[in-house]
Amino acid sequence: MAGRSLETASPAGARPDPFPAGHRPVPAATVPAPTSRVLHKADLHASLRDPVLDTMTFLNEVTLRYPEAISFAPGRPYDGFFDTEQIFTHLRRYLDHLVAQGATAEEIRTAMYQYGPTAGQIREIIADSLRVDEGIDVPAESIVVTVGAQEAMLLLVRALVSGPDDVLFVVSPCYVGITGAARLLDVAVTPVEEGADGFDCADLEAAILRERARGRRPRACYVVPDHSNPSGTTMDLPTRTALLDLAERHGILLVEDSPYRMVSPGRPLPTLKSLDRSRTVVHVGSFAKTVFPGARVGFAVADQQVVDETGRTGLLADELAKIKSMVTVNTSSLSQAAVAGTLLAAGGRISALNAEPARYYGDAMRTTLRGLDARLPAARREALGVRWNEPTGGFFLTVQVPFRADNAALTRSAQEFGVIWTPMNYFYPQGGGDRALRLSTSYLTTADIEEGTARLAGFVEEMSAGS
Amino acid sequence: MAGRSLETASPAGARPDPFPAGHRPVPAATVPAPTSRVLHKADLHASLRDPVLDTMTFLNEVTLRYPEAISFAPGRPYDGFFDTEQIFTHLRRYLDHLVAQGATAEEIRTAMYQYGPTAGQIREIIADSLRVDEGIDVPAESIVVTVGAQEAMLLLVRALVSGPDDVLFVVSPCYVGITGAARLLDVAVTPVEEGADGFDCADLEAAILRERARGRRPRACYVVPDHSNPSGTTMDLPTRTALLDLAERHGILLVEDSPYRMVSPGRPLPTLKSLDRSRTVVHVGSFAKTVFPGARVGFAVADQQVVDETGRTGLLADELAKIKSMVTVNTSSLSQAAVAGTLLAAGGRISALNAEPARYYGDAMRTTLRGLDARLPAARREALGVRWNEPTGGFFLTVQVPFRADNAALTRSAQEFGVIWTPMNYFYPQGGGDRALRLSTSYLTTADIEEGTARLAGFVEEMSAGS
Numbered sequence: 001m002a003g004r005s006l007e008t009a010s011p012a013g014a015r016p017d018p019f020p021a022g023h024r025p026v027p028a029a030t031v032p033a034p035t036s037r038v039l040h041k042a043d044l045h046a047s048l049r050d051p052v053l054d055t056m057t058f059l060n061e062v063t064l065r066y067p068e069a070i071s072f073a074p075g076r077p078y079d080g081f082f083d084t085e086q087i088f089t090h091l092r093r094y095l096d097h098l099v100a101q102g103a104t105a106e107e108i109r110t111a112m113y114q115y116g117p118t119a120g121q122i123r124e125i126i127a128d129s130l131r132v133d134e135g136i137d138v139p140a141e142s143i144v145v146t147v148g149a150q151e152a153m154l155l156l157v158r159a160l161v162s163g164p165d166d167v168l169f170v171v172s173p174c175y176v177g178i179t180g181a182a183r184l185l186d187v188a189v190t191p192v193e194e195g196a197d198g199f200d201c202a203d204l205e206a207a208i209l210r211e212r213a214r215g216r217r218p219r220a221c222y223v224v225p226d227h228s229n230p231s232g233t234t235m236d237l238p239t240r241t242a243l244l245d246l247a248e249r250h251g252i253l254l255v256e257d258s259p260y261r262m263v264s265p266g267r268p269l270p271t272l273k274s275l276d277r278s279r280t281v282v283h284v285g286s287f288a289k290t291v292f293p294g295a296r297v298g299f300a301v302a303d304q305q306v307v308d309e310t311g312r313t314g315l316l317a318d319e320l321a322k323i324k325s326m327v328t329v330n331t332s333s334l335s336q337a338a339v340a341g342t343l344l345a346a347g348g349r350i351s352a353l354n355a356e357p358a359r360y361y362g363d364a365m366r367t368t369l370r371g372l373d374a375r376l377p378a379a380r381r382e383a384l385g386v387r388w389n390e391p392t393g394g395f396f397l398t399v400q401v402p403f404r405a406d407n408a409a410l411t412r413s414a415q416e417f418g419v420i421w422t423p424m425n426y427f428y429p430q431g432g433g434d435r436a437l438r439l440s441t442s443y444l445t446t447a448d449i450e451e452g453t454a455r456l457a458g459f460v461e462e463m464s465a466g467s
Numbered sequence: 468m469a470g471r472s473l474e475t476a477s478p479a480g481a482r483p484d485p486f487p488a489g490h491r492p493v494p495a496a497t498v499p500a501p502t503s504r505v506l507h508k509a510d511l512h513a514s515l516r517d518p519v520l521d522t523m524t525f526l527n528e529v530t531l532r533y534p535e536a537i538s539f540a541p542g543r544p545y546d547g548f549f550d551t552e553q554i555f556t557h558l559r560r561y562l563d564h565l566v567a568q569g570a571t572a573e574e575i576r577t578a579m580y581q582y583g584p585t586a587g588q589i590r591e592i593i594a595d596s597l598r599v600d601e602g603i604d605v606p607a608e609s610i611v612v613t614v615g616a617q618e619a620m621l622l623l624v625r626a627l628v629s630g631p632d633d634v635l636f637v638v639s640p641c642y643v644g645i646t647g648a649a650r651l652l653d654v655a656v657t658p659v660e661e662g663a664d665g666f667d668c669a670d671l672e673a674a675i676l677r678e679r680a681r682g683r684r685p686r687a688c689y690v691v692p693d694h695s696n697p698s699g700t701t702m703d704l705p706t707r708t709a710l711l712d713l714a715e716r717h718g719i720l721l722v723e724d725s726p727y728r729m730v731s732p733g734r735p736l737p738t739l740k741s742l743d744r745s746r747t748v749v750h751v752g753s754f755a756k757t758v759f760p761g762a763r764v765g766f767a768v769a770d771q772q773v774v775d776e777t778g779r780t781g782l783l784a785d786e787l788a789k790i791k792s793m794v795t796v797n798t799s800s801l802s803q804a805a806v807a808g809t810l811l812a813a814g815g816r817i818s819a820l821n822a823e824p825a826r827y828y829g830d831a832m833r834t835t836l837r838g839l840d841a842r843l844p845a846a847r848r849e850a851l852g853v854r855w856n857e858p859t860g861g862f863f864l865t866v867q868v869p870f871r872a873d874n875a876a877l878t879r880s881a882q883e884f885g886v887i888w889t890p891m892n893y894f895y896p897q898g899g900g901d902r903a904l905r906l907s908t909s910y911l912t913t914a915d916i917e918e919g920t921a922r923l924a925g926f927v928e929e930m931s932a933g934s
Contacts, residue, residue, distance in 0.1 A: 037745055037746040037747055037772065038771070038774055038780075039771050039773045039783060040775075041786075043629060043686075044773070045626055045628065047790065047793075048626065048786050053789045053790070056789075056792055076581060077581075079573070079576060079577055079580070082576050084562065084572070084575055084576045087558065087579060087801065088558070088559075105551070108551055109546060110546055112549075112551055113549040113551075113761045114546065114759075114760055115541075115761065116761060118523075147763075147794075147799075148796050150795060158514070158651055162510060162512045162513060180792070181794070183793070184794070185651075185652065186653070219510075279504040280504055288582075293581055293582040294581055294582065294583060294799065295799060296795060296796065296797065306505075307506070308508040313505075316506060319508075319511060319515050322520045323512075325523055326514075326519075326621070326647035326648050327618065328614040328617060328618050332614075332801065334554065334761065334799065334805055335801050
């Protein structure tokens with residue numbers, strides 16, 4: 001079913017008078033024929049001409065144009081773990097929880113229907129979950145519930161970057177959500193590129209010193225330590241502690257975003273936030289992969305103290321909530337209830353909720369790697385100049401190819417080979433990654449992965465021959 | 468129940484091992500004692516020092532500190548029309564609707580759980596509703612579903628204002644949502660003040676010419692034509708047509724926000740959008756007052772053509788959706804389902820859904836006006852220098868007083884007289900309204916309004932004596 005058929009068509013048949021007595025609008029005066037307003041894109045905000053905001057549009061178009069193609073593009077959770085009726089169960093569980101907490105019927109009605117607290121109404125439940133699952137022990141007051149991790153990123157960029165001299169570093173290649181949010185706010189992020197072995201603290205330190213020497217003010221660095229999007233790399237424990245130390249020494253914050261750790265197999269490394277003893281880390285949370293994306297619930301843990309010129313102190317979370325009041329006012333009460341109800345079903349243990357999905361995604365990654373290896377064995381890929389990394393979890397891996405993996409190549413791949421992927425170039429804020437592609441392994445069935453890797457190998461062979 | 472008690476406390480008793488096999492994080496290394504990070508507010512984005520973002524915080528503090536005070540502050544719908552169990556009914560109705568439309572179980576599951584279309588999945592239902600209720604006939608493709616009207620405002624300011632030379636006019640006094648969204652984006656709005664008789668097109672035209680003469684580029688004007696927040700004024704039909712004509716002549720867009728028209732008694736005037744034959748109006752919609760605020764669902768109707776440098780055209784709605792992809796990705800599927808389910812119950816007729824609330828709010832406004840008149844009759848208020856307007860609908864009215872109605876006065880009002888209101892000064896982007904207060908009549912019971920107006924009259928008498 002295409003997107004549009006999920007929207008309703010007008011009900012067939014004659015319509016009764018839609019206006020109750022007294023509500024019929026005054027008829028519009030007869031006016032001349034329309035002369036439609038045309039706006040010029042060049043007059044709109046520059047972010048709308050930034051490739052970052054166009055990449056998703058292009059990917060969607062390709063996907064719609066070639067519906068038979070197998071797509072390794074979307075970083076979506078697998079649908080098979082969802083069950084429509086469970087929505088009612090989760091909502092009911094949260095309502096029952098409120099009753100058990102002693103809320104009256106009127107209070108529950110208000111919690112579900114009214115404007116809610118800007119910072120969210122399930123902060124205690126999230127704080128409990130972080131404590132039992134992640135060893136992150138923070139007061140509920142330091143949490144702001146957001147419309148997905150995306151809103152949290154926007155709030156953080158806005159709070160932390162006050163003008164063109166403030167520097168926000170991103171480990172590059174980098175999730176488009178952070179560069180896109182920055183772009184909307186006229187903030188140019190400063191990339192610190194991963195090497196072949198992943199992120200290196202020395203590169204960040206060099207970048208900090210370079211920006212300082214230019215008179216700029218390093219403020220924060222955005223990192224995805226676990227199974228990063230797009231490259232699939234994971235930061236090892238020594239790098240995590242070294243990064244914390246570096247950030248402390250230079251007085252910058254670390255913005256940690258880690259949506260994939262609980263949907264990955266095996267024992268996760270500790271989050272930066274759980275290692276943080278100096279409130280150096282702002283942790284961004286997402287329930288998109290661990291509960292469900294449609295809820296659009298995420299959060300930020302921002303327990304940093306903020307002191308104003310009168311000496312009055314508060315939390316960074318309070319400042320983020322103030323910004324949120326001018327972005328979305330508060331997060332949907334229904335969505336918060338559904339997420340809280342899901343967490344309550346497992347005593348807050350997202351790890352337990354995701355034990356089966358984590359196994360599934362681990363299998364999908366291994367199937368993909370095995371499929372690629374079967375079609376492009378070591379000797380063959382060495383001859384072609386093709387290689388890929390072997391992530392231990394997460395949704396993504398990266399394939400280096402000997403040809404430009406751009407939109408034209410993607411179109412050809414979809415049309416002639418029936419397989420879709422994401423150009424890695426999309427994830428480099430200042431260019432790069434021209435000869436690499438990202439594969440997402442999370443959304444496909446095993447059969448599609450088998451067939452998809454075969455098609456991809458065919459495409460890579462053909463393109464490599466021509467390169 | 469205070470906000471916090473709606474959040475869960477940790478479950479009592481010992482906790483079982485929260486980590487399923489293989490999921491226990493590596494223990495954090497022993498690290499030195501914390502040296503907490505302190506941020507200076509002066510280093511954060513300037514919007515966080517703007518009074519606009521602090522006003523709501525102050526109001527909330529006053530409300531929490533004086534829980535016994537009767538509050539004319541919150542612009543909230545009355546709780547009495549809500550029923551918790553109806554949430555399940557509305558969601559079910561939407562699911563049934565999808566079935567009736569021919570969606571498979573898998574498609575419905577995807578619609579509820581997955582990432583959804585950025586521009587929304589209930590656009591057809593909203594388009595139908597606008598057609599039957601408002602005489603606004605636009606294709607669904609020109610609609611973007613947003614996280615409340617607030618997100619729509621942010622998207623519009625971002626799209627339309629590309630730099631410091633672009634001018635966004637606001638009719639002042641003005642809803643803080645638009646000035647706050649602009650502030651986050653480093654956009655300074657240009658106020659056009661209402662006179663004693665409300666908005667005058669000549670004032671906008673003069674402002675347009677003035678800004679042009681300064682070399683700036685007028686882009687759009689934000690207006691609330693019906694029962695505006697905060698002043699309660701309504702634009703008459705000749706002003707609406709004159710405003711459209713003016714906007715067309717000067718090539719600016721009108722951003723029309725009208726959350727109160729369907730919750731007001733009597734026959735509404737036509738929206739600017741229904742009178743628009745040249746795609747001059749971007750209509751911002753809100754379901755916060757007509758369905759429920761907790762859903763956080765609003766929308767923008769943006770059917771303007773946008774042409775890029777290659778001549779390729781699209782709709783302004785497409786550009787707004789691109790920005791939205793970097794703000795909230797998409798609007799909660801549960802919230803969209805609940806709103807759509809509610810609309811479907813009445814064939815899309817928001818007017819029919821709100822016939823009873825509209826009567827209720829009309830009564831509340833009349834009760835407030837009658838209460839004020841009884842305690843401060845014409846001769847008395849003339850002697851004091853007090854007057855108020857008499858809105859025919861909406862949630863708000865304005866009281867002019869002979870003293871500074873500032874935060875100090877508000878604190879005194881709450882503490883000594885047990886009544887809370889909103890300083891009108893909050894709503895003037897560049898100062899003004901120092902001797903006026905806004906009363907919201909929507910949220911209180913009749914008994915509270917009676918008692919509250921008596922308390923307010925006592926406060927006004929006392930303060931006027933001292934002024």
